[in-house]
Each structure stands twice: as structure tokens, then as C-alpha cells.
Amino acid sequence: MSQDLPFYIPVGNEVALFELAWKHRLPLLLKGPTGCGKTRFVAHMAARLARPLYTVSCHDDLTAADLTGRYLLKGGDTVWSDGPLTSAVRSGGICYLDEVVEARKDVTVVLHPLTDDRRILPLDRTGEVLRAPDDFMLVVSYNPGYQNILKQLKPSTRQRFVAIEFDFPPPELERGIVATESGLPEARVQPLILLAGRLRALKGHDLEEGVSTRLLVYCATLIAAGVDLREAVQATMIEPLSDDPEVKMGLEEVVRAVFG
Ligand SMILES: Nc1ncnc2c1ncn2[C@@H]1O[C@H](COP(=O)(O)OP(=O)(O)OP(=O)(O)O)[C@@H](O)[C@H]1O
Numbered sequence: 049m050s051q052d053l054p055f056y057i058p059v060g061n062e063v064a065l066f067e068l069a070w071k072h073r074l075p076l077l078l079k080g081p082t083g084c085g086k087t088r089f090v091a092h093m094a095a096r097l098a099r100p101l102y103t104v105s106c107h108d109d110l111t112a113a114d115l116t117g118r119y120l121l122k123g124g125d126t127v128w129s130d131g132p133l134t135s136a137v138r139s140g141g142i143c144y145l146d147e148v149v150e151a152r153k154d155v156t157v158v159l160h161p162l163t164d165d166r167r168i169l170p171l172d173r174t175g176e177v178l179r180a181p182d183d184f185m186l187v188v189s190y191n192p193g194y195q196n197i198l199k200q201l202k203p204s205t206r207q208r209f210v211a212i213e214f215d216f217p218p219p220e221l222e223r224g225i226v227a228t229e230s231g232l233p234e235a236r237v238q239p240l241i242l243l244a245g246r247l248r249a250l251k252g253h254d255l256e257e258g259v260s261t262r263l264l265v266y267c268a269t270l271i272a273a274g275v276d277l278r279e280a281v282q283a284t285m286i287e288p289l290s291d292d293p294e295v296k297m298g299l300e301e302v303v304r305a306v307f308g
Pocket residue numbers: 055056057058059080081082083084085086087088089146191217225229261262265
């Protein structure tokens with residue numbers, strides 16, 4: 049494997065599944081909590097397959113034209129400009145739509161003919177109908193944890209994807225990931241992993257989401273830079289999780305139980 053791939057440690061069979069989905073021209077849906085490695089995984093796979101990656105963070109103002117493209121005024125002329133989805137289709141790249149449930153309905157209309165066996169992208173504005181080359185792949189992700197019921201993907205959309213569920217890496221792997229990302233030795237990362245496990249167990253009671261691998265990397269990075277352990281924990285594993293004083297007190301209790 050090449051040295052300059054974005055660092056990613058596989059947790060299950062996701063690398064093989066991604067490669068198979070790509071090879072067989074099947075779109076992929078990744079679901080999982082915030083900060084568990086979905087974006088990093090897609091970056092890693094795009095580099096591994098040597099395909100260009102077009103990433104779009106979806107939000108409720110995102111229109112189909114933001115993905116497909118639009119005519120722009122350039123020096124008195126109107127010139128067509130491809131959006132990221134169109135660029136990915138034209139170049140045989142990977143288009144990654146992050147938080148796809150946030151996108152408006154007209155976006156899913158664009159995705160449907162691309163994600164069944166037609167694999168076409170009709171561009172109404174230019175009159176073109178692009179046929180996706182074999183190299184093209186659509187990957188979408190979302191976090192099922194904090195979606196309200198209205199924002200769930202329609203069955204007709206979700207049933208167009210091969211889906212992989214992500215979660216935080218198991219402790220042995222997460223320790224290695226956090227150590228590599230932060231430069232903090234594994235022995236010093238270990239208690240943070242233990243703490244994260246305890247904090248994650250509180251999810252659902254008072255917390256919407258458990259502490260993410262991303263926050264663990266932040267914590268270890270601060271500690272490696274010389275910040276006091278307690279201060280780093282407060283700033284990365286308590287404050288970002290909640291604003292509620294009672295919930296924070298509960299979290300601090302867990303910290304005391306682990307670190308004494
Ligand atoms: N398996 C892994 N291998 C390497 N790094 C990982 C892995 N899992 C998580 N990470 C680390 O966690 C960080 C957060 O991951 P990432 O940004 O991919 O999360 P995400 O699932 O896309 O979150 P969000 O839903 O908030 O976008 C990465 O920057 C990386 O440092």
C-alpha cells in the first residue's frame with residue numbers, strides 16, 4: 049500500500065466492501081455517529097482506488113443545481129459550469145455527499161437515476177444526459193443518531209444503496225488511531241480511551257452523542273502539546289458534549305472516577 053494514503057485503520061470489512069461496491073458500480077451509504085471516521089474512510093478509499101474525490105456537505109439550502117451545475121455570467125457571456133456531482137460523473141470520480149438527509153427533495157430526484165441501473169445524470173439546463181462511466185461512484189453518509197423522523201431518507205432513496213454501519217473503533221484500535229493522529233504515546237492515550245468508554249456509556253441518558261474519536265484525537269493532541277491532562281479533558285471531552293450544568297457535573301464525576 050502506498051505511503052501517502054490518508055491514514056485509516058479498518059475496523060471491519062469496510063475496505064473490501066467499498067472496493068466491491070466500486071467494482072460492481074453500486075452506490076454506498078455510510079451511517080454512524082459524528083467523528084467516527086466516515087470522512088477519513090472515504091478519503092482513504094478514493095486515494096486507494098486512485099479516483100478523484102468530490103465532497104459536498106449537504107445542508108437544507110443545497111439545491112440540485114449546486115450539485116449538477118449552472119450557467120454563470122462571464123464577461124458578458126453565459127458559460128455552463130459543472131457542479132461537483134457532474135464533475136465526478138464526467139471524470140469517473142467518487143462523489144461523496146456528507147449528511148445527505150439535510151439535502152432538499154429536489155436533490156434526491158437528481159440522485160435516483162444515478163443510483164439505479166440506469167446510472168444517468170440528466171442535465172435539464174444543458175439538455176445533456178450523462179452516462180456515468182464504470183469508475184464513477186456515489187457515496188453518501190448520514191448520522192442516524194440525531195435525525196428527526198421528518199428528515200429520514202425515503203425508502204426509495206435508501207434502498208438504492210449498499211449500506212455500512214460505522215461506530216467508534218474498538219478500544220485497542222482506537223488507542224492506536226489516537227496515538228498515531230496525535231503523536232501521544234499509546235500508554236498515555238490508554239486512560240483517555242478508558243474514559244471515553246465510560247462517557248459513551250452515558251449516551252442516551254443525558255447525552256445526544258457519545259464522545260467521538262475526533263474529540264479523543266483533539267484531547268491527545270493538546271496533551272502532547274503540553275496541556276495539563278485535566279484541562280485537556282475538560283476542553284475536549286466535557287465542554288463540547290453539553291451546555292447543561294447538571295450533565296457536565298455528571299461527566300466530571302466520571303472523569304474523577306477514572307483519574308481519581
Ligand atoms: N479508523 C480510523 N482510522 C484512522 N483515523 C480515524 C479512524 N476513525 C476515526 N479516525 C480519526 O477520527 C477523526 C474524525 O473522523 P471523521 O472526520 O472521518 O469522522 P466522520 O465520521 O466523518 O464525522 P462527521 O459525521 O462529524 O463528519 C479523523 O480525523 C481521524 O483522526
